[in-house]
Amino acid sequence: MSDVFVVGAGIHRFGRTPELSGLEQGVHAVREALADAGVEWRDIQFAFGGSASAGNADAALPLLGLTGIQFINVANGCATGGSALLSAYWAIKSGEFDIGIAMGFDKHPRGAFNPMPEDSGLPAWYGQTGMMLTTQFFAMKIRRYMALYGISTQTLALVAEKAFANGALAPHAWRREPVSAEAVLAAPMVSDPLTKLMFCSPAEGGVALVLAGEKRARALGRSGVRIAGAAIRTRVEGSFEVFSPSLDVVRGPSPTSLAARAAFEHAGIGPDDIDVAQLQDTESGAEIMHLAENEFCADGAQERLIRDGVTRLDGALPVNTDGGCLACGEPIGASGLRQIYENVVQLRGEAGERQVAGTPKVAYSQVYGAPGLSAVTILQR
Amino acid sequence: MTRMMPVAADLMEFAPDGVRLVAGRRRSDGKFAFPLPGGPAGAEYERVTLDRIGLLWSWTIQRFCPKSPPYAGGDAASFRPFAIGYVEIPGQIIVEARLLAAFDSLHLGMRMVVDTLPIWTAADGSEMISYAFRPVELPEVPA
Numbered sequence: 001m002s003d004v005f006v007v008g009a010g011i012h013r014f015g016r017t018p019e020l021s022g023l024e025q026g027v028h029a030v031r032e033a034l035a036d037a038g039v040e041w042r043d044i045q046f047a048f049g050g051s052a053s054a055g056n057a058d059a060a061l062p063l064l065g066l067t068g069i070q071f072i073n074v075a076n077g078c079a080t081g082g083s084a085l086l087s088a089y090w091a092i093k094s095g096e097f098d099i100g101i102a103m104g105f106d107k108h109p110r111g112a113f114n115p116m117p118e119d120s121g122l123p124a125w126y127g128q129t130g131m132m133l134t135t136q137f138f139a140m141k142i143r144r145y146m147a148l149y150g151i152s153t154q155t156l157a158l159v160a161e162k163a164f165a166n167g168a169l170a171p172h173a174w175r176r177e178p179v180s181a182e183a184v185l186a187a188p189m190v191s192d193p194l195t196k197l198m199f200c201s202p203a204e205g206g207v208a209l210v211l212a213g214e215k216r217a218r219a220l221g222r223s224g225v226r227i228a229g230a231a232i233r234t235r236v237e238g239s240f241e242v243f244s245p246s247l248d249v250v251r252g253p254s255p256t257s258l259a260a261r262a263a264f265e266h267a268g269i270g271p272d273d274i275d276v277a278q279l280q281d282t283e284s285g286a287e288i289m290h291l292a293e294n295e296f297c298a299d300g301a302q303e304r305l306i307r308d309g310v311t312r313l314d315g316a317l318p319v320n321t322d323g324g325c326l327a328c329g330e331p332i333g334a335s336g337l338r339q340i341y342e343n344v345v346q347l348r349g350e351a352g353e354r355q356v357a358g359t360p361k362v363a364y365s366q367v368y369g370a371p372g373l374s375a376v377t378i379l380q381r
Numbered sequence: 382m383t384r385m386m387p388v389a390a391d392l393m394e395f396a397p398d399g400v401r402l403v404a405g406r407r408r409s410d411g412k413f414a415f416p417l418p419g420g421p422a423g424a425e426y427e428r429v430t431l432d433r434i435g436l437l438w439s440w441t442i443q444r445f446c447p448k449s450p451p452y453a454g455g456d457a458a459s460f461r462p463f464a465i466g467y468v469e470i471p472g473q474i475i476v477e478a479r480l481l482a483a484f485d486s487l488h489l490g491m492r493m494v495v496d497t498l499p500i501w502t503a504a505d506g507s508e509m510i511s512y513a514f515r516p517v518e519l520p521e522v523p524a
Contacts (some may be wrong), residue, residue, distance in 0.1 A: 128501070130500075133443065144439035
């Protein structure tokens, strides 16, 4: 079994790019990742790729070269990118391949997603009566959490303010203008307690990562960033997930808690060893709850920790250093890979104005997706 | 008189003392499921009705008109924000439901009772009825 390294990282700017299809943005990211790794497309032995709204990822093959490689399309909700990465990781770890690629892209129409009850195995009345909205789930999860653990709406606003401040420093981010906490609170209410500026939006973008085994990575002179731990976990009974007409009275752990624990054990390290983290921030509350679910703090400690700036770029644990989903938007196929791209850039010390001080050594990422799965990846320099 | 039709069969049971939600209790471990599972999985469940009173577990306000389809409760022109939440029926299950209460009165542990709610009018003039929870004027217990 070989250690696995991220030897190349490429991205197409997130946001809106009317002149390019989602697929073209994905191909752009692949070419950038190949150039970064110093390899050609013909060197790539396999690929895992995902796109939710912009066609099959393997439509990239005619544009990149029909080299006959194994290409597997991945579909795992908002965790599609994380799933593509994990699949590529295991492919190399197994010893079957020594260089491959994980890619993802997307291009969603404007506005909220429009899910239908039948696609989730739910009765038609669930949608007819106005309950088929992901925004409601996120609002109700953080509403209960705020009441139980003393989190204020000001803290929700501070998370969004930080996201936009970081996004302003990230060339690949969609929203490049800082927004004050006051403006976040004053934005139209979408689903109480969450305002429009506390939610991320569906968007566009593409990311690709070239992975290689240890020997290949050393030969390329790109053995700087190693995948130290990775895990995906799905929901268990009692987990609170989107589109649930009912919940068990016996509550259980979230898939994020399970994936975090598995990844930490895999890497043989703990949350105190993490220098920088990218956590799923579908909305402000998600980042707050994910801080605890990923073991970075106790439930309720976020109120103080965020107010004290611990998660800011200059804090002890910078979180969502490129502005996360709030500033980058969420192209489903690419979103989880963006987190890893950002961590690679941070670990290499190439993040420019948003570079975390002291050049971080261990970077953490967690992407969460409906209907209840989480993918965690830990990178080490 | 307007005819009232439930939005689905075997979702609610109507009795003189009020509506009850129809659920399933798994024969193997007694766990509740709502709505009552149908199809092959339905065989694992015994049909039961839930207690009418529960405690508010969480809530939000739907501020924009949901997209249609699937929403059948009207269009943006007629839309009014509505409350939605989860109500814990102690010892049974936590049910997601529309809430009939003043927005600023909502809080965790609030005691609520199941009721009906008209959602839309069908082409034949029938009022399509779903379920909702409204506050009960009783002393509260902590969540």
